[in-house]
Amino acid sequence: MNTQWLKTLGLEVPKTTDDLFDVLTAFKTKDPNGNGVADEIPLTGSVYDSVVPFVMDAFIANNWHGGAAGQPVSLGLDGDTVQLQPAQDGWRDGLEYLHRLWENGLIDESAFSQDSDALVAKNSGDGPPVTGAYNGNNPWGFIQVGMDDARDAQYDAIPPLVGAEGQVATYIQPGTPGATFVITKAASKEKQKKLIEILDYMYTTEGQLHGQFGLEGVNWVKPxxxxxxxxxxxxxLYKRVPADPDNKKMANTSWGAIAQYNSNATFRNSEVQPLEIYSPDGFERRLFEATKLYDGLRSDASFPYWNVWVPEEDSAELSTLQTNVETFISTSAAEFITGSKDIGDDAAWTAYLDGLDGLGAARYIEIWQNAYDAS
Structure with missing residues (x-):
């Protein structure tokens, strides 16, 4: 959120959905960027970074980040029972609130259609910033970082809103389920042994530094x-040396991200970082400090699909079901928020639920439930 705008208007960081409505309304009507033009966009998003999750957590816990059709982001847990969060009453309540924001002109009209490049361009032109708030996990998604006017420094992460379950944070899952290191029967006994030795080495501090970053004194140095x-x-523990494309010694010395087998929180957080969070070099610390606002607020309703192994015999069926169900939920959310479907109409909501059933939502849940139980 643009905390400079909050200061300009004498407002506090919003704590509830009512607070958020009032803040966004002030952003729209009181010219916080001071250019004398009503060009402010109170809340924006993109096809990837949806406006939905941050607000929705005040009504129902969710892991939904843009309706990623390739991941089961709409699933949640009720105890040990897998369910679709967007089929629950809390989801409908959240959509009703988001529609209220929309009909009051508080959500960017392009929020459900623009990509990140268009959004960044909108906020990085010659004039002052026009965006009040953005739902995402870093500023890169909506504004150019490191401009001469340091406009990205106007934005800070804010804590989750207080809702029906208190403060709940959306959890963006770390990746897709499945193995990340596999030795097949095609490998000889000697190669199998060597591969295990390599993996064992990467589970040491020395091996993790070498595997992920490269050579000491070339790609990283001691503090x-x-x-x-x-x-x-x-x-x-270590300090990375900035990449130099002209230094051939720095090239091809590591496996980068694919070597992160021992990149645990202690290892990552032991890296030397500048103290100034608003400088381009201090961006990692800026993210680290923002994360503290969400620490411990992940809901028990979060479905840990990354730790769930789906049997091979179900994978093809699941792929089709997942694409169809998740895409339908994403499309329907935008339709309800923008008013092309009436979220206040019981018949429209029933038709939406029937649409989920028709796409095989029950079977989609069943496959993930069975896999979750087996895990």
């Missing part, structure tokens, strides 16, 4: 006196 770790409670 100097006065260096501070990302987590200031930890001893600094």
């Amino acid at each position: 100097a006196d006065g260096d501070v770790a990302l987590d200031e409670n930890l001893e600094p």
Whole structure:
């Protein structure tokens, strides 16, 4: 959220959905960017970073981040029972609130159609910033970081809103389920042994540094006196050397992200980082500090699909079901929010639920329930 605008208008960070409505209304009507033009966009998003999840958490816990059809982001847990969060009453309540924001002109008209490039361009032109709030996990998705006027420094993460379940944070899952290291029968005994030795090495600190970043003294160095770790409670362990495309010694020295087998929180947070969070070099610390606002607020209703293994015999069927169900939910959410479907009409809501049934939502849930139980 643009906290500079909050200061300009004498407003506090919103804590509830009512607060959020009032803040967004002020952003729209009181010219917080000071250019004398009613060009402010109170709340925006993109086809990937939806406006839905942050607001929806005040009504029902969700892991929904744009309706990613390739992942089961609409699933949740009621105890140990898998369910579709967008088929629950809380989801409808959230859509009703989002529609209220829409009909009052508080949501960007392009929020459900623009890509990230268009959104960044909108906020990075010659004039002052026009965006009040954006739902995403970093500023790169809506504004150019490091411009001469340092406009990205106007934006700070805000805590989850207080809703029916207190404060609940959307959890963006780390990846897709499945194995990340596999040795097949095509490998000889000697190669199998060597592969295990490589993996064992990457589970050491030395191996993780080498595997992920490269050579000491070339791609990374040991901390100097006065260096501070990302987590200031930890001893600094390493400091990455900025990439230099002209330095051939830096090339092809690591596996990068695919070597992150031992990249646990302690390892990551022991990296040396600048203290100034609004400088381009301090971006990692900026994200780290923002994460603290959400620490411990993940709901028990979050479905941990990344730890669930779906049997091979169900995978093809699941792929089709998942694409159809998740796409329908994403499309329907936009339709209800924008008013092309009436969220206040019981018949329209029933037709939506019937549409889910017709696409095989029950079977979709059943496959994931069975896999969850087996895990």
